[in-house]
Amino acid sequence: MAYDVAQLLAMTQTQLDDLFRSSPAGEIPDGTAEGTAIIAPGTKYTQSIAHVINLFGWQGKVFDAKKGLLKNKVLAFGFEAVVARVYKDASWLDGQECIVLDYSDTSVLAHYIRDEIRLIGPNFYLGKVYWAKDRLIDFSLKF
Known part of the structure; x- marks a missing residue:
């Protein structure tokens, strides 16, 4: 089944x-992805929160698969900052293989953040965000 952002925003946790x-x-993806934060999944606030975050906070990620790195597109200007290492490893959610976006060695600001993504459709990934080992939010990446 092919998924889109609207479907993900309507889903429960x-x-x-x-x-x-x-x-x-x-x-491991390569290139620029449009990102959507999924906060308070399955509630009437999810879409509004995602819209505000896209306008003022986070718009997505730019991957360099050959280097195993990415930069986040942040602020209203889509400034590329907050670097992460990208590699495959076991997911903290279920122990199965995922793509890890690891900020522990590359960012003072996001040192405790770990993202995990998996492919849910052509050029479309679903992600989980962890602070240390605590789950925070979900997000999607559309290439």
Whole structure:
């Protein structure tokens, strides 16, 4: 089944977790992805929160698969900052392979952040954000 951002924003946390668990890691992406934060999944606030975050905070990520790095597109200008290492490893959610976006060695600001992504459709990834080992939010990346 092909998914889109609107479908993800309408899902509950359980549905997002089930989709992540049932999806393959996929290949490490390359290029620019439009990002959407998924906060308070399955509530009437999810879409509004995502819109505000896209306008003022985070718009997505730019991957360099050959270097195994990415930069986040942040602030209203889409400034490329906050670097992460990118590699495959076991997910903290289910122990299966995922693509890890690791900020521990590359960012003072995001040192405790770890993202995990899996491919849920052509050029479309679902992600989980962790602070230390605590889950924070979900997000999507559309290439």
